[in-house]
Amino acid sequence: MKPMLDNDMSPNRFELLYGMLLDAIPSSVLLVDEKLHIVSVNRNFLLKSQRGEARTVGRPLAEVFPTIILENTDIERRIREVFRTGTSVKGQRMTYRAPGVPIRIYYYSILPIPTNQVMLLMEDVTEQVRLSEEVRRVERHLASVVESASDIVLSTDTEGRILTWNSAAEKLSGLSAHEVRGQYFFQFCGSNQQQTVRKVFMLMKSGNESHTTEFPLVTSNGDSILVSWVFSPMKDDYGQTVGAVVVGRDLAERRKLENQLRQSQKLAALGVMAGGIAHEIRNPLAVCYSAAEFLLMDNISTEFRNECSRKIQAGIQKASAIIENLLRFARPSPDTEMVQVDLNTVITDTLDLITNQARVQQIRIQLELEQRLVLVLGVSGLLQQVFMNIFLNAINAMPEGGLLSIVEEISEAEVAVRISDTGMGIQESDLDKIFDPFHTTSPIGKGTGLGLSICYSIVQQHLGSIHVQSSPGQGATLTVRLPLL
Amino acid sequence: MNGPILVVDDEPDMCWVMECILRSQGFEVVTVDSGEEACNQLANRDFFFVFMDAKLPDMDGLDVVRHAHAQRPGTVRVVLVSGYHYHDDPVIRQAIDENLICGFLAKPFTHSDLLKALPTS
Numbered sequence: 001m002k003p004m005l006d007n008d009m010s011p012n013r014f015e016l017l018y019g020m021l022l023d024a025i026p027s028s029v030l031l032v033d034e035k036l037h038i039v040s041v042n043r044n045f046l047l048k049s050q051r052g053e054a055r056t057v058g059r060p061l062a063e064v065f066p067t068i069i070l071e072n073t074d075i076e077r078r079i080r081e082v083f084r085t086g087t088s089v090k091g092q093r094m095t096y097r098a099p100g101v102p103i104r105i106y107y108y109s110i111l112p113i114p115t116n117q118v119m120l121l122m123e124d125v126t127e128q129v130r131l132s133e134e135v136r137r138v139e140r141h142l143a144s145v146v147e148s149a150s151d152i153v154l155s156t157d158t159e160g161r162i163l164t165w166n167s168a169a170e171k172l173s174g175l176s177a178h179e180v181r182g183q184y185f186f187q188f189c190g191s192n193q194q195q196t197v198r199k200v201f202m203l204m205k206s207g208n209e210s211h212t213t214e215f216p217l218v219t220s221n222g223d224s225i226l227v228s229w230v231f232s233p234m235k236d237d238y239g240q241t242v243g244a245v246v247v248g249r250d251l252a253e254r255r256k257l258e259n260q261l262r263q264s265q266k267l268a269a270l271g272v273m274a275g276g277i278a279h280e281i282r283n284p285l286a287v288c289y290s291a292a293e294f295l296l297m298d299n300i301s302t303e304f305r306n307e308c309s310r311k312i313q314a315g316i317q318k319a320s321a322i323i324e325n326l327l328r329f330a331r332p333s334p335d336t337e338m339v340q341v342d343l344n345t346v347i348t349d350t351l352d353l354i355t356n357q358a359r360v361q362q363i364r365i366q367l368e369l370e371q372r373l374v375l376v377l378g379v380s381g382l383l384q385q386v387f388m389n390i391f392l393n394a395i396n397a398m399p400e401g402g403l404l405s406i407v408e409e410i411s412e413a414e415v416a417v418r419i420s421d422t423g424m425g426i427q428e429s430d431l432d433k434i435f436d437p438f439h440t441t442s443p444i445g446k447g448t449g450l451g452l453s454i455c456y457s458i459v460q461q462h463l464g465s466i467h468v469q470s471s472p473g474q475g476a477t478l479t480v481r482l483p484l485l
Numbered sequence: 486m487n488g489p490i491l492v493v494d495d496e497p498d499m500c501w502v503m504e505c506i507l508r509s510q511g512f513e514v515v516t517v518d519s520g521e522e523a524c525n526q527l528a529n530r531d532f533f534f535v536f537m538d539a540k541l542p543d544m545d546g547l548d549v550v551r552h553a554h555a556q557r558p559g560t561v562r563v564v565l566v567s568g569y570h571y572h573d574d575p576v577i578r579q580a581i582d583e584n585l586i587c588g589f590l591a592k593p594f595t596h597s598d599l600l601k602a603l604p605t606s
Contacts, residue, residue, distance in 0.1 A: 279567075282569075285593045286592035287496075287498040289595070294505065311502075314498070359495075362543055362544060
């Protein structure tokens with residue numbers, strides 16, 4: 001066989017070659033003359049329009065294209081325009097439905113060619129259109145996810161300028177997306193945090209890590225709301241930071257729940273102390289009761305009468321002091337404002353509450369406090385709850401009696417309080433679970449499993465730490481560390 | 486059976502109350518404030534009767550009684566006095582069933598309650 005292209009190329013061969021080239025093009029190509037008759041078409045068009053060549057070539061455009069397309073695209077007028085002006089029409093959209101095939105979408109161009117004809121080039125973009133619609137749908141969905149979130153979700157450029165700001169952010173801050181777009185995010189943080197926030201954005205430019213922190217957001221009316229923030233760098237396909245996503249959760253609701261939980265756990269702790277309290281109050285009551293009965297007797301000496309009166313007064317005072325202690329402990333902490341607190345007072349006040357519980361269980365208490373004020377920044381009611389829970393746990397660990405020792409130690413910047421018992425100790429497998437909520441080894445009704453998890457959250461709130469050390473049968477030591485003022 | 490009455494309570498005012506009531510009826514009274522001292526007393530002499538606090542700082546009142554029974558069976562008659570337990574407390578019922586104690590007195594009590602707890606013999 002002779003090769004297709006050789007030196008003697010007859011016009012016939014050219015025609016053949018162009019016909020093959022046109023047929024190979026995956027777009028529809030039509031040549032139209034000035035009368036708007038079709039001069040030639042390639043295979044792709046015949047395939048897409050489901051027409052034979054004989055029924056197409058030489059026919060008017062109006063016969064080959066469905067009326068509806070002719071009307072919608074106004075293609076005949078456009079072709080005439082191209083003939084008149086000699087300038088092409090590019091990138092027009094056409095929806096074409098041949099009988100019996102699914103709808104197709106085309107981009108078409110009308111190009112003048114020197115043979116006094118125009119070329120109508122139709123490219124099938126159905127798939128591209130479908131994909132971009134899918135992309136838009138996903139985008140819309142993502143946007144609605146972000147918009148529906150009750151957390152603040154915002155995005156920034158690498159410098160920390162706000163790009164998007166969802167409706168939760170609008171609602172909580174009182175600032176509309178329109179107002180904040182383009183502004184630096186740090187401008188909406190409390191003045192003490194601005195430096196930190198700028199640093200976080202700096203770190204995210206080069207790093208991959210997210211940054212978690214808590215600080216207030218300044219709202220439109222100048223108030224501030226405490227928010228827990230997560231800053232994450234946004235990376236492109238090449239790992240370059242292209243911006244940041246910032247998610248913030250309003251802590252007010254969580255704090256409220258936390259306070260409720262702490263309060264109910266406190267009341268549960270009171271239940272544990274009920275036995276000790278009964279014993280503690282009934283002793284002075286019994287003394288008063290008897291002394292009053294003595295006073296009713298005739299022929300008692302003035303001296304004895306006075307003694308009875310004194311005992312009654314002392315007994316009532318004692319019972320009343322116990323009740324006051326209980327009230328103080330049971331009452332919800334009025335505010336969570338951190339103030340200067342003497343830790344020694346907190347510890348001794350708490351011990352007063354549990355001394356009797358310890359006594360009824362034959363537990364001795366050894367207390368070694370620093371002989372000076374130990375000042376920390378805190379909420380004394382909450383700190384009292386921490387020590388109460390730890391003391392009660394220690395007492396519960398010693399049903400057969402033992403020694404509860406509380407040793408305070410001051411180092412440069414912090415105070416450590418070690419609370420040790422001589423009880424049953426903690427199984428190694430339980431050690432890393434003891435601060436988990438609802439983890440309890442107590443029988444049902446004896447413990448809620450909340451005590452230490454609450455201690456943990458309170459100590460954390462005070463920027464301190466809490467650790468446990470124990471082995472079975474050897475007792476346990478809990479160490480609470482708090483930063484000194 | 487002869488001898489004084491032993492009052493065991495770690496709360497001095499409770500000892501004062503019981504001592505006053507019992508002395509006014511002509512009884513001789515010995516008071517102690519710990520389980521250990523109570524054990525010593527019970528080991529060394531006879532008591533007509535014992536008023537025992539249930540919760541002592543060093544021992545449980547019932548354990549003191551158990552100890553005394555073990556050392557000198559059948560010689561100790563005890564009423565448990567407590568603000569910690571209540572009348573139909575299972576612990577109390579069991580102690581009575583076991584003949585560990587012959588009665589229970591809840592704090593606070595009237596003088597006649599205390600005196601009624603004493604055996605008539």
